[in-house]
Amino acid sequence: xxxxxxxxxxxxxxxxxxxxxxxxxxxxxxxxxxxxxxxxxxxxxxxxxxxxxxxxxxxxxxxxxxxxxxxxxxxxxxxxxxxxxxxxxxxxxxxxxxxxxxxxxxxxxxxxxxxxxxxxxxxxxxxxxxxxxxxxxxxxxxxxxxxxxxxxxxxxxxxxxxxxxxxxxxxxxxxxxxxxxxxxxxxxxxxxxxxxxxxxxxxxxxxxxxxxxxxxxxxxxxxxxxxxxxxxxxxxxxxxxxxxxxxxx
Amino acid sequence: xxxxxxxxxxxxxxxxxxxxxxxxxxxxxxxxxxxxxxxxxxxxxxxxxxxxxxxxxxxxxxxxxxxxxxxxxxxxxxxxxxxxxxxxxxxxxxxxxxxxxxxxxxxxxxxxxxxxxxxxxxxxxxxxxxxxxxxxxxxxxxxxxxxxxxxxxxxxxxxxxxxxxxxxxxxxxxxxxxxxxxxxxxxxxxxxxxxxxxxxxxxxxxxxxxxxxxxxxxxxxxxxxxxxxxxxxxxxxxxxxxxxxxxxx
DNA sequence: CGGGACGTTGACGTTAATCAACTACCGTGG
DNA sequence: CCACGGTAGTTGATTAACGTCAACGTCCCG
Numbered sequence: 015x016x017x018x019x020x021x022x023x024x025x026x027x028x029x030x031x032x033x034x035x036x037x038x039x040x041x042x043x044x045x046x047x048x049x050x051x052x053x054x055x056x057x058x059x060x061x062x063x064x065x066x067x068x069x070x071x072x073x074x075x076x077x078x079x080x081x082x083x084x085x086x087x088x089x090x091x092x093x094x095x096x097x098x099x100x101x102x103x104x105x106x107x108x109x110x111x112x113x114x115x116x117x118x119x120x121x122x123x124x125x126x127x128x129x130x131x132x133x134x135x136x137x138x139x140x141x142x143x144x145x146x147x148x149x150x151x152x153x154x155x156x157x158x159x160x161x162x163x164x165x166x167x168x169x170x171x172x173x174x175x176x177x178x179x180x181x182x183x184x185x186x187x188x189x190x191x192x193x194x195x196x197x198x199x200x201x202x203x204x205x206x207x208x209x210x211x212x213x214x215x216x217x218x219x220x221x222x223x224x225x226x227x228x229x230x231x232x233x234x235x236x237x238x239x240x241x242x243x244x245x246x247x248x249x250x251x252x253x254x255x256x257x258x259x260x261x262x263x
Numbered sequence: 264x265x266x267x268x269x270x271x272x273x274x275x276x277x278x279x280x281x282x283x284x285x286x287x288x289x290x291x292x293x294x295x296x297x298x299x300x301x302x303x304x305x306x307x308x309x310x311x312x313x314x315x316x317x318x319x320x321x322x323x324x325x326x327x328x329x330x331x332x333x334x335x336x337x338x339x340x341x342x343x344x345x346x347x348x349x350x351x352x353x354x355x356x357x358x359x360x361x362x363x364x365x366x367x368x369x370x371x372x373x374x375x376x377x378x379x380x381x382x383x384x385x386x387x388x389x390x391x392x393x394x395x396x397x398x399x400x401x402x403x404x405x406x407x408x409x410x411x412x413x414x415x416x417x418x419x420x421x422x423x424x425x426x427x428x429x430x431x432x433x434x435x436x437x438x439x440x441x442x443x444x445x446x447x448x449x450x451x452x453x454x455x456x457x458x459x460x461x462x463x464x465x466x467x468x469x470x471x472x473x474x475x476x477x478x479x480x481x482x483x484x485x486x487x488x489x490x491x492x493x494x495x496x497x498x499x500x501x502x503x504x505x506x507x508x509x510x511x512x
Numbered sequence: 513c514g515g516g517a518c519g520t521t522g523a524c525g526t527t528a529a530t531c532a533a534c535t536a537c538c539g540t541g542g
Numbered sequence: 543c544c545a546c547g548g549t550a551g552t553t554g555a556t557t558a559a560c561g562t563c564a565a566c567g568t569c570c571c572g
Contacts, residue, residue: 076398076402078402078487078488079486079487079488080488081498081500082406082487082496082497082498082500083498083499083500084402084405084406084498086398086401098388098390098391098394099391100388100391100392100395104394105398127383128380128383131377134376134377134383138347139347139349141347141390141394142347142348142349143349144394145347145353145390145393145394146349146353148397148398148401149325149353149354151401152325152333152397152400152401152404153325153327153333153335155404155405155446156333156404156444156445156446157327157332157333157443157446158327159527159528160528188549188550189499189551189552190499190500190550191499193498193499194406194498194499194500195405196405197404197405197406198529199497199499199530200550200551201528201529201530201551201552201553202527202528202529204551204552204553205528205552205553208552208553221552237327237328238328238329238331239327239328239329248331248448248561248562249330249331249332249333249442250332250438250439250440250442250443250448250449251330251331251332251439251443408559408560409560437517437518437519438518438519438520439518447560447561448560448561448562449518449519450519450520450521450560450561450562451559451560451561453519453521454520454521454560457520469569470518470519470520470568470569496529496559497529
């Protein structure tokens, strides 16, 4: 283990070697190199493989009949797509950038999970983490203003890179991709980022890179903390009615 | 098995006996009766139990620091909360109505999954289903208009009851709860429902019950099909750019 | 009958979508 | 090297959708 070449390897999860690494050791998978903006899987199609992202970035999305797109998640190096499927793909998958992709046959995954407890645990943890990610995304879409959503997303990129305020963070996708993930328009994304720049929270070194100059403040906006963004969405919850201690156990 | 007493039992999943039933047979759990609007678990608190809902309804939610609430999901009879947690609760849980709740110790769940393959599969399926539910919710929050969201939610209630257009469907939660799940205000929920009534799509037999008089049309609105709701949210996706056949495999 | 929670409805204001023009930045080829 | 075209991004003007505020109705339970 040559010490700290670059912090590029880690992503997705906290300390442990990524679930993908574990799967790669235990389960034979087919590796492919795929160019940018290529379709890897289609929503609703029969599913027989779990996809691992070794390098690059993919987007997972659903579409409405009239062509609106929602990007459920972006998956980068170390991430898995399609775990726990019930026969059909939950969403379409496309590459955002050129990527190295591993295809694990669903049967091999199942067999691996059955006989190897470590694999089983790893998959469980990956599923749990994915659910947590979804809960965050839902709160963001449901109860944050446009500015707050963009701030939260920028911090996600920032945190993935290891929280280094000094070094610049890559924005690996287009404004349109960001917009379709955050439930706003690309114009709104652009305006929010430039507003943050004018406020001195970030610096856009170029269209695909940014520095976080005031992480704490950006984080308060992203969290949905009152008083930063003046007019924030109101939840319907009547504050008085929330009984906030556990009734039992 | 006395034939078809009421269709009340089924919910959550398709045909198979619910995951909860399977767990109840294999794993000892503590059953409690809980009144309406009681707190069962708190977001972020250490987690040592998986919760099963035997009767009644619970809401799972997260809050922003300034008190906005987002209800990630409602869980009814047969449903499970807290599967695949990594030590801390992903969200708070409260009863919506009086409910029968089972608490399964996390250790017992883990042990059961380790030695019983059927349990393991059942849990996997439950997790997969939960992810699917989240993807739907995300698309709804991110890319549907207020009316479309309400229509989609009403259809969810409708479908759970077995798609019977003739019998009236219960709305088991308040307008505020619906609003905090759909990312709109309670006034918007109220207006949307009454608009649907005026359009002849549904009939509100009383504040907590409705009939679906035109399921097909309601379904088209909910799906986000063009031309029904005039102005619908636009996704940022440039239609021309979507490469919609699989590039490989 | 009175109080309180829940729900509806209306008038108004704000946020963010829409529409549109314009700029920057490629890569390609004359 | 510069013209060309195409994609991505920015910015401004306008407006629709939805949130906000507020009044009022309804139901239920004591």
